[in-house]
Amino acid sequence: MPTKRGTRPAIPRKVQSLLWLKAGGRCEFRGCNKILYEDQVTQDPINESNIAHIISWTENGPRGDKVLSPKLATDISNLMLTCPEHNTLIDSGDNLEKYSVSVLQEMKREHEEAIRKLTDLKTELPKRIIELRGMIHGQRPAITFKEEADALFPFFPKSERIVIDVCDYEDIETAKMIIDSQVKRHIINSDGSELYAAFIMALIPLGCYLGYSIGNKIPVQTFQHFHDTEDWIWRDGGGLITASYANSIKPSDNVNLLINISGVIDRKLLSADYPEYSINADVPGFSFLQSWQQVLDFRSIYRNVLDRIRQEHGESVTIHLYPATPNPINFEIGKGIMKNIDPTIILYDKTKNETNYKEAMHLHDRIRGNN
Template identity: 50%
Template sequence: MEEKKKRPAIPENVKRELWIKSGGRCEFRGCNKYLYKDGVTKQPRNLANIAHIVSWTPTEPRGNQNSEKLATDISNLMLTCSEHNNLIDDPRYVEMYPVELLQQYKREHEERIYRVTGMGQEYGVRIIKMFSKIQGQVSIIGDKAVSEAIMPYYPLESDIIIDLTQVEDVTSAQKQIERAVDLHIKSNSNEESYSVFIMAKIPYACYLGYALGNKVKSVSHQFFRDTQDWKWRDGEFGHFYVSKPKVEKTEDEVNLLVEISGNIDRRLVPNNIMYSIKAENPGFMFIQSKEQLLEFQIKFRELLNEIRDIHGEEVKINLVIAAPNPISFEIGKCIMKNIDPTIILYDKVDNEVSYQNVMCLHSRIRRE
């Protein structure tokens, strides 16, 4: 009886090189599982399989006349989890994973690992995640979606989590946001950059932007419902229009409406002269690109300056917002604490029909 051939041993230096090139992660497209830590206990454990693209024997999946020659060649080896090692060699599915496709998987994965690990510290950003209940629901901000959204940057080791799901009122939320910013950001001597992901009520997003201010390097991101991701999109999208009243005399109090995700019923806000900044086609999907965010920042800041110049520093601005989280965040961030007049934020409260004063977003600092 002919003795069954044993698979040739893969030299240690080849194994080591494969681990380095793969980053210790499964090379099957879409998996990326880390293979040196147990998923449950988090204890160090080697979970890797070394799979052959061309089998080490001609009679096995994708085997051919070069099988023996390629048995220990690193170009023919993939680091995989056991699930995908079994899948690509399963007789029922082997035709779905030809040599060329697996070679492409390996090449894509190793090129990505090489590119990401080649980035310097300037490509590292600290992630801020803030979430609250919205209409009784809490949305999850997933780590994978965040990592994909910030490419080519990479997330630093620990995220800053601001969990507002248990807060009872706006004042409690303000205090919790202030504590997080003081602890994790203002006390940090390093000049870190921050990527901000928010799934929270408008006043909370607005106040986080205000607490961070414009001296902290931060970029906000938008969640897209259609694709369920946070990736800003390229292309030419809609613009913003500013509406101003005809001013016959200076006022002690004015309204400023931000209408991006929808229109605001003027009958439900305080009875003052109206300024507004509005999307050309208001809706939840209006904000698509970082360029739109920049355009909004510029126009909003110009409008604040104009209101102050016309009505004076003592004017009170009643701010009413119908906008997605990145816009609300940028509104807070745009406020200049040493210059701007008092800004009162209005929002819908419980079962109230009209908009209510929910927060003094900014109190005028200068005094005569």
Template identity: 30%
Template sequence: MSKTHIPERVKIRLWGKAAGRCQYEGCNEPLWKDSLTESEFNTAYVAHIIADSPNGPRGHKILSKKLAKDINNLMLMCDKHHRLIDKEDEDGHPVERLKEMKKNHELRIEMVTSVGVNRKSNVLLYGANIGEHSSPINFEKTTPAMLPNRYPAENPAIELSLKNSLFRDDQDMYWVVERKNLKNQFIDKVKRRIELGDIRHLSVFALAPQPLLIELGVLISDIIQADVYQLHREPADWKWQDGPESFEYIVKEPEQIHDKVALNLSLSATIDNGRIIKVMGDDTSIWTVTIPIPNNDYLKSENQLSKVRTLFRELLNRIKSIHGHDNVIHVFPSIPVAVAIELGRVWMPKADLPLSLYDEKDGFHYTFTIGDTIRSKVIVSQ
């Protein structure tokens, strides 16, 4: 138990640096209220890293007295973590570990509070079942990726997911139900607020089958500003990283021009053209977008995403100019989440050809078409 009277001015500074939250790593509990009753009162403890007594936890015969009132030696903590570091597990909480906790917490608070008021963004979450797996996405795991450039405009986030769905992506009704839900939720929760001027920027986090991600991109479009994020495997987070200095996408044009046209998007994995021909027939012109070594974690930086947006915009125009304005593009995607969303965002309903979207499940299967299907003169038997 501390015997030192901490000056009020030091306590106030410590409260400010900690933003009134417990500085124990992973806790972040607000210390101005009771989490159960929501009653507001001071629940904080001021803990010493080096005890103010040589005989106390982590005490030192010289530093204890010297640092007893030093803010750099003090941490704001909840009751349970104050007890943990001083009584229950003193050995597990050496000086260096506590200093690191304090530093990381205060750096995070400084970073968050330094974001300008015009940098707020509404967080948009969307998940749908992929095979046997659900796709849970939560506010706490996604929003750190926005900092320091953006901060959440509100909590909770805008959630478009169909909760507890029993449908799986190998069922025809899955695509009907999920697509309808996505459209209705977007209109109700996003579009109306955009029209009212309540939403001016979106930060998008999604995990779903690729046709639905493309649909989500179409709904968002490029009318409103949006940052689209990608869940990385290494490290396992949503934060954009520094990408490779030299990076280019590869576009392979078909050798022969047929009425039927397919788009092979081999970025996360390689799609053999034979698999597309099996669905479409031999009389199909296949355009391919790929990279030197397709893999499911290639997309690291915003620059890579920006480049693929530009590529899609030019490629959709070129395919239309060569294959005619009354055609349809059959899309076979193996692409990252963010790339799928951006394909939908750059697609223009009045300017671009309809997109018939396919999903891979023991071979490629048609899901649904985006755009004016009446214009299509190509019908592929499923």
């Protein structure tokens, strides 16, 4: 029986333009993504786009429907931007079951969501990179500019980096002086319009000290290396961080603060038994920290704990801080300190060969002497 094909209704320019924008000028067929506005070889401007109908414009066409075909003939929700090959493929009679209405709708939705996400750039200044490089168990750390740029995407890094290299200084006091002088020269005295991204590759005390030296007024986002994927790209999710407080009856001159994130501090190895506060990952371990959001969570919990210790024990208390923490948290431990009000904080560390925790440094000395 001959069918009356009629003429395909013209798709309004406005609808065509919007479809081009939503598709990012690329074929929406899953896995194709071909650019449709320039020749692949010569890069000359061309237009090889086809506008394919999910439900045909005519009821006898591919996936056509008596009611929906006339209704959706020029409706953007029913149109896909494709390359010529995929236009032919989805409309060929053999494939109509494979490329059903729902399959094609899913392809269109996936593609347009991905384009939207990828083009959702915020106008933000390029970030200035800070690197802290210290010896880690006899190894010099390394990172490439590409790894840093990948971690920052969709934001851009500035090409010149601030590299603070303390690999050649075993003495921690010398390393602290170098950190301070570099921070003073490149960061603290900047005009305030710069945004920073920090890649910390050093032992715990030095990461803490870099945060302390930069201070809590300058915004810095830190990054960490993920061993499984060999990159520095933050992920989503990750476990929860909570605090637990000492049940002290009376104020003490000393308290212990244990931070159990990448592991659990063994209480038997502490240098003294003082009232104990702790900040805890729900499942401590090297893979606990997954997202930047967890770092932000830590930042506010840590601040609450420091305030509470000061309220319960007074400003002249000494906090003995034991960290089992990854680099971004180390940085926050130093950065979160309020230099004008916080009590003295002594940082402990344990290298592989030592049995007990030892004082690594005075991370902060109380400024106000009168009480």
